[in-house]
Amino acid sequence: MAELDTTKLLAARYRAAADRPYLASALYALTVVPSDEVPTMGVDRHWRCYVSPGFVERTPVAELAAVWMHEVAHLLRDHHGRADLLPPADRCDRLRVNVAQDCEINDDLVADGLPLPAGRLEPRLFGLPEGQLFEVYLAALPLSPLAHDCGSGAHGQPAPWEVDGGTGPAGVGAVEAEALRRHTAEAMRAHVRARGTLPGGWKRWADEVLEPTVDxxxxxxxxxxxxxxxxxxxxxxxxxxxxxxxxxxxxxxxxxxxxxxxxxxxxxxxxxxxxxxxxxxxxxxxxxxxxxxxxxxxxxxxxxxxxxxxxxxxxxxxxxxxxxxxxxxxxxxxxxxxxxxxxxxxxxxxxxxxxxxxxxxxxxxxxxxxxxxxxxxxxxxxxxxxxxxx
The missing domain is CATH 3.40.50 (Rossmann fold)
Incomplete structure (x- = not known):
């Protein structure tokens, strides 16, 4: 395996946490796992972040910081938990689910002025409106959208490059994950009170975490x-x-x-x-x-x-x-x-x-x-x- 430029990778995470301090606790909860098999970066259900050394080498720090935020967004928004609730016919097409989830995240990141790498997936690429949940995008996506795999932390199914849960590095449990989500939502509320700005998707997410809608x-x-x-x-x-x-x-x-x-x-x-x-x-x-x-x-x-x-x-x-x-x-x-x-x-x-x-x-x-x-x-x-x- 190629050597991972850890200094550059961690500098990008520091930049992400400094630019968006409300994400800091979640970003630093991720455990880094170098892997030549992952195309870029991805996450599993246990908050382990798989990183391609080649991707880190060729990507500027500013874009790496945006990718850090993208991957942690999958976990904060509990994409894998929500994917588990999809009908079996939708759940089996994990890459299409992943594309819908990327659309949910990336429109907020782009609106926030973050420089995502080229090839990012956004709702406009499919003629869809911004600001929707991935479940809405999934129903409107074509049957064979662009393939992208962010790991089981996104679509819920183990990716080929993920380590076994019992043998890999320690991750984050379900209880701690919920605590991180609530802490992040509270930090977002505080950020809005102090600065008055937050992407619409993040604001809706924080409101739902802190004041869940009752059926x-x-x-x-x-x-x-x-x-x-x-x-x-x-x-x-x-x-x-x-x-x-x-x-x-x-x-x-x-x-x-x-x-x-x-x-x-x-x-x-x-x-x-x-x-x-x-x-x-x-x-x-x-x-x-x-x-x-x-x-x-x-x-x-x-x-x-x-x-x-x-x-x-x-x-x-x-x-x-x-x-x-x-x-x-x-x-x-x-x-x-x-x-x-x-x-x-x-x-x-x-x-x-x-x-x-x-x-x-x-x-x-x-x-x-x-x-x-x-x-x-x-x-x-x-x-x-x-x-x-x-």
Missing amino acids: WRQALAGAVREAAAWASGAVDYTYRRPSRRSAALRGVVLPSLRRPLPRVAVVIDTSGSMGEPEIGAALAEVTGVLREVGIRGNRVSVLACDADVQAVSRVTSAEQITLEGGGGTDMRVGIAAALSAPERPGVVIVLTDGRTPWPDETPSCRLIAVLVGPSAPAAPPWAETVRVTG
Whole structure:
């Protein structure tokens, strides 16, 4: 193997860390492994960085610094973990996956003014827009894109030049890797506060690491299940099925305890500002969960409401919704109508864009506010809130 110019390589890493200090901890966590088999530089899942001595010799320090940042970006963005979640048909084409991942990274590096070596892969080479995740680029790439292999730290599958995990140099474990990602994201936030600039892709990544987006469908399903379980926790007595203790008392019939299914009222905001696709998706999730826990039919009422209650119906699917704009929005009217029904609900679910007044007092039931749209104002603190973001 040719001798590696370690001084030049480490000088390039120092330059990368000095120019982009928020990446310093991640850059210095990489373990260098010289290899004649790797074409340029690459990384494995364990944060080992494989380096071609010939590539280091012929590449200027400024470009080497940019390649250091490129490779550590694969690991920080957890490209191998995300690649593991791809469908098998996509996962088996590791080089195409790698090209999509390079497109995700390089548009940020180029926008940041970094001098990547010639032949870099960018979205514009494939007629694609900048600023997308690699999963989006992958679906739009041709079947045989330019081949490039950054290693298992990118596409998730061992490259021919990687050492065995048990015999190679010590790497970074999963727990430490997550700590490095969070530390880097916090350093990026601090950098923005101090200097006000950061490539858009890195800013979005840092926001997602520090404030991960919760899948609203899971959150809504969990809230509905929990509320239904809470409401059905109330017990009542019934003589329809006498208690087994009646046998011990001659001539006395004792009632047995039962745990009834709760009634559920769904109040739908039908004002003109509501989006039918979003409200339809939210209602579909609600009705699906209610059916799953055994609540359906006449135990679920749906109230269409803008500034007044327009209709009380048995809407069970998104196709049955007709959203017609009214003169205003006041979900208090819908909530009051639901609670004044002859058979009072134990759970009230309000689907709204949040631009509504709310009751001054906490309702005497479980209330879930499903806020539709990213700019929906907050619901009162006494309401359980789920945000539908799209």
